[in-house]
Every structure is written in C-alpha cells, then in structure tokens.
Amino acid sequence: MSATTPDEIGDFRQEVRDFLKENLPDDMAHRGRNGFLAAREDSLGWQQILAKKGWSVPHWPEEHGGPGWSAMQRYVFDEECYLAGAPTINIGGVGLVAPVIQAFGTQEQKDRFLPPIRNGEVFWIQGFSEPSAGSDLASLRTTAVRQGDEYVINGQKIWTSHGLFGDWNFMLARTDPEAKKQAGISFFLIDVKTPGLTIRPIESLEGSHHLTEVFYDDVRVPVSNRVGEENKGWDYTKYLLFNERAFYGAEAPSLKRYLAKIKTYARRETVDGRPLIENCTFATRLAELELEVMAVDMTVSRVIAHGLTERNGGNAVGSILKVRGTELAQKLTDLLVETIGDYGAYAYPDTNEEPEMRDMPHAGPNYAPGLFAELIYRRAASIYGGANEVQRNIIAKTLFRF
C-alpha cells in the first residue's frame, strides 16, 4: 500500500464529500438511498459524472485511466459514495469484465471496450449461470462452435442481473465438448443486439425484474470477440470471481449504510409512545450486529492495507468475507424491515420500474418503500457469487486441504 497517512486520508475523505455534495444530483441520491436497485440511467449517468472528474474507475490501473489511488483511498471513496446515496455503478462492466480484458484481452479489445466502460456509455451484463449449472458453474452446456471467423453460440443463461439494461454481454460457452469440465470453456464478449440473442425478465419475489434469462439461438460472434485463448476461459473466470469476492464480497459499505438507516428510523419510530431504539432488546440486537459489522469492516481494511493475493491466503479470506458479509446483510435487512413495524408488511411499487409512481403519495413513513424489497433481494446474497456453501468448501479446501 502506498504511504497514505491518516491525515491524508482525512483530507481525501473531505475532498470526496465535497465533490459528492456538488455533483451528486438530489433526485439520484434520493433514489439511491431507498431500497430499490439503481435504474440504468442512474448507474450510467453517475458513471458519466464521475468520468468527467477522472474518478469513474478507481480500481483500474493508471494506464487504463484509473486515478492512481491507494487501496485505502479507493475504499474511502466507495464508502463515501454509498453513504451519500450514490447509485451503484455497473459492476459487471467496471469491476468484472474490464479487469479480465485488461489482463487477458488483445490491444484491440482494450482500445475498443475499455473507454466506453470508463465513460459510462455501455452497460455490461454477465452470462455465467445456466439452468443446470449454478454453483457447479463448470458444468455449463451452452456451446460455441467455430465456423470460419465466427463462433455460433447456442444455449441459455439464467440469473443475469439487470439483463434488460444490457448493451453488452460477457459470457462463457463450451468450445470443446470432449474436454474435461473446466478445460473446454471460452470467454466471449457479445453485443446484445446480435440476431438470435433474446433476454426475458424473471419476476423476483419482491416484484422487480432485474433478474433475466438470456437465450442464444445461432448467435454469431466474431472470433475477435473471444477473450484470451480458446478453451482457457475458466482461468479468466477464476480471476474474475476472485476479484468479485475480494472486493465486493463483504459489501462492507452497504452493511454500514444499513446500520445507519436502522439507527435513523429506530429513533423516529415509536412503540408505546417511546422511540423504538429505547427498547432494550432491539438496541442489544442492533449493537451485536454493529460489533460484527465493524469486525468485518476491519477485516476488509486488513485485506486492503496488506494486499491480498491468491498466494497469501487471499482466497480463503475472500470466501470468509463473502460468507460473513452476506449473512450480516441478511440479518441487517431483517432488522431494517422490523424497524418500520406495520409498514414492514406493505407492498410498495418499485419506482425504478414504474417511474410514474415516483412522486405519488404512499402509506407509512417516507423511508418505508424499498425496505422489504431490499430484504428479499438480500436473500440472494448467500446464493450469488458462488453460494455460501460453495464458499465453505473453498475455505475448508484452501485452509485445511481436506
């Protein structure tokens, strides 16, 4: 880690706060603070605002337009953005596919794909899971058959987040059906407007449609859109999944935001004429969760400050953070919904999906919409990014060689 002193971090934090105060639009922040997932125009719009300042890709190396921040600065930046209610950016693009292109892509791919990601011009969606390849991702069956300068792709993907926002799709397909599971997979970049590609929404428990299915019916993809070597896609995927777990797994900033929300609402909500927070059982539950969140956050700081790699036990720490972080997100969103009492039982429309509902009056306190949706969304946290049970397999195998 570069020598960033606490004072410098304090100054940096202030600089970020000042920037957010001036540049984060109020309506965007309002939507960001409620529980619903960010809309496409907010994700990309915010990315564009950040790009003008040169802050849109904090984790990228400087040669690709990163700001050259220390790990601690990046963390502070993420945290301040969350706390201010900034929309979540398109992680599929900035955080997942871009590092793979940077590490394994051709110069032409870098020149073509990286600038639009940096500038918030395109939205990337992931095509990994399939109906019969979830936790066992390597058993995927979608095929890519080479025909001259093209691959012809057939099959189906599922659980693609924000599929309906997508411009480009990074995905895995089997290029060698004879090879052992992991060995015959390649990594492709596909324009979602390519003929034969269709995206269908899945209705989630909370009523939103951010999850989708993607169907490939003789989709023709130029060979130049394959990343790295043929049949080596699994290696690139492991790299991507490691990044995902290590940097996003614990989602520590969002855990802290939940704590802050619970505290704010529990002061306003009353039980028997007294603020909810004065209820001893409630306060103790909250305190116990806060202690664990702070310990998870400290773990993230250790990971960041000391540089985590696959070689120094990083893999297990990534999985440990993923498991404990997602469990906490679930406990916190449970408590968050309990905080609003009766209104925890109400259905609220997702105003990102139904913008016309944005300024309509609704039942309950102004912070009630979205909390239930957030709780349901977080039930997926222990499933996505590799189910927590798979993470436990990884931890046991990495640490104990069982």
Place this chain on the structure above:
Amino acid sequence: MFEEASPDLTDEQRMILDGANRFVTEICPFEKRREATKAGVTLDRTVWGQMAELGWFGLGLSEEAGGFGGTLEDVALIAETLGRGQVLEPFTMCAVFPARLLVGIGGQTDLIEKIVSGEKLVAVAHSEPDARGDVTRIAVTASPEGGGFRLDGLKSLVVGGDHADVLLVTARLPDGSLGLFRLARHSESVTTEGTRLADWTSGLDLRFTSAIAERIASGDAMAHALAAARDEAVTMLCAECVGAMDGTIQVTAPYISERRQFGVPLSSFQALQHRMADMAADLTIARSAVLRALSFLGAPSAERAAQVAGCKALVQRLGRWTTQQGIQLHGGYGITEEYQVGQYHKRLLVTDAMFGSRDVNLSRYTGHMLSRMMEAAQ
C-alpha cells in the same frame, strides 16, 4: 497455518512471534502442562523468570517507564501465542495489567522494574463478586491507621493471588473515594478462599482482615489509570482467546483428517468441513475485532472502554462457539482431560467470567452506542 499466511505482520513482529512460538514448544509443551496440572502447580516461577528474560514484561512500556519499547500490538501477539500454547502462567493478569496500572498512576518505579525483571510477581485484587468488570464498584474498605491504611473485605478472582509477592488492592476510603493500595502478599491478615480456576490457572478469593497497606494512588487519577489498564488487560485476554480459537482449529483439523469412521476419514464429511470453515471464519472476524480494539486503546476513555467491552462481547461469543465445536468434532475424546482441545474451551469459559461476562459487556457497548446516537441527533 494462519500466522505464516498473515501478511499483517512486520518483520519485528514476526521475530516476536517466532520467539513466542519457540517458548511454547520448548518450555511449555502440553506434556509438561499435564505434569504441572496433575501436581496442582498453577504457576511456575522458573517459567515466569524465563518469560521475563525474553523481555516480554517490559514490552509495550516506554524506556522512561522502565520498559523496552514496542507496541501493544506486539504484546497482543505474545498473548495470542500464549493462549494458543495454553501456557498456565498469567502473562496478562500478573505482568501486563499491574505494570500498566503502575505506569498509569506514576511513581512506583522500583516495583515496575521488579515486574519487568520477573523478580516480583504482582497480583491486582480489583474484582468483587458483584463488580462484573465495573472496576469502580468496590466494597472493600480502607481506613486510616497510623501512617497507612487498614483494609477489610473480600476480593474475588484474584489471578496470581496465591503466588504473588506484592498485592495491589482497590478499596473505598471513608469519604467514598477510591484508592489503590500496596501490601506484601504474605501478611497474616490476608486469607484465601478457593484453590485455583477451572482451567488450571491461578485465581482465588482474598479476604482482608485489618490488613495494613500503603496507599499509592487515589481519586480521579487512580480511577483513570485503573480503567485504562483494565481495557488493555481485557484486550490482551481477548487476544489470548483468539489464540485459543486458533489452537482449537489447529488441533481439530489434523484430528478429523486422521480419525476414520465408516471406513473414511472424518474430514471427508462435508458437514464437518463446513463446521471447520465456519470456525475459521469466526477466527478471522475475532482477530479483526482484537486489532480494532487495539486501535482504540489510545482513544478517549468512554470510547475506549465501550469498544473494548464490545470486542470482549464479540470475541467471547465467537470463541465460545469455536471451542465448543472443537470438542464436538473430537467426539468423546473431546471431553477428556488428556486431549488439548477441551482446555481451550475451559480457557474461554474462565476469561468470560473475568471483567464481566458477554452480556454485561454487550450492555456496556449498547449503552455507549445509544449515547453516541443521542449526541449525533442533537
């Protein structure tokens, strides 16, 4: 397996850790511990002297204060290693705690020097049955007598109380204020009740009956020094617990790999693999909680005390579960005295009782969280 993987350590800390690990394997192996516990020896002054020779009792104290420099992180590293090694000698309670308390009140340089050199063993009699970690809750009385004071009443859970040369005792003065008193342990007016603690370490009741003592501090200065030393000691006890969690995992992993049932190693069962994964996850979180508490030891007293109490509440919860699972995964052998794993759990139970149990410390943290919220709301 965890230390060598840990990128957190500086080169200096790695040296301290190597030294501490060598001490545990060469001077205090488990077989030697078994011999000591069979013979009823809770504290070996020869071992104590060897710890002093390694410079551990002066670590984290400035040179002006009579120490050898270094940080509290370094001290925590030793505490963790001793916890992992199940060392009986009470490093935290009879070296770290009294030395830091004495440095906090000022003066007493002769005694600090003798603690650091290992020449004198000092026990702090601070607890009483209903104090539960509130070091200001004191019923033992101190009445002026000649040039000194007369102590009367009962102190509980005095670690090292039977082996000490010198006692530091907290007591209440006639005007209601608190004082810290020093006396030689071997006074006829100090009697003991109890024999040892449940994990074979030293600790018992001391009853003072007109025991003559010297007052070495009083008032706010004493209360502040006592609270600070308590928080430092609690943090080190938590580090010991992290060591006990780590030790539990280190003895359980090979055990379930070697032990075969149904024709296969126990470690081939996923239920057991996942249990071990959760134990490892809790170890990581507990270690972070201790590092976080360490970072608050220089904070204003209310914040410091709350964060340390919170750390204890969390570490005790995680540690109790992890050490329980260690027993479970050993099957029947887990509850035998000859296996190491059960000793770790007993250590967790004993440290839980010290300075207030889990719930008491959680309430302390909750109270602080609420008052911070109220401040923020204004």
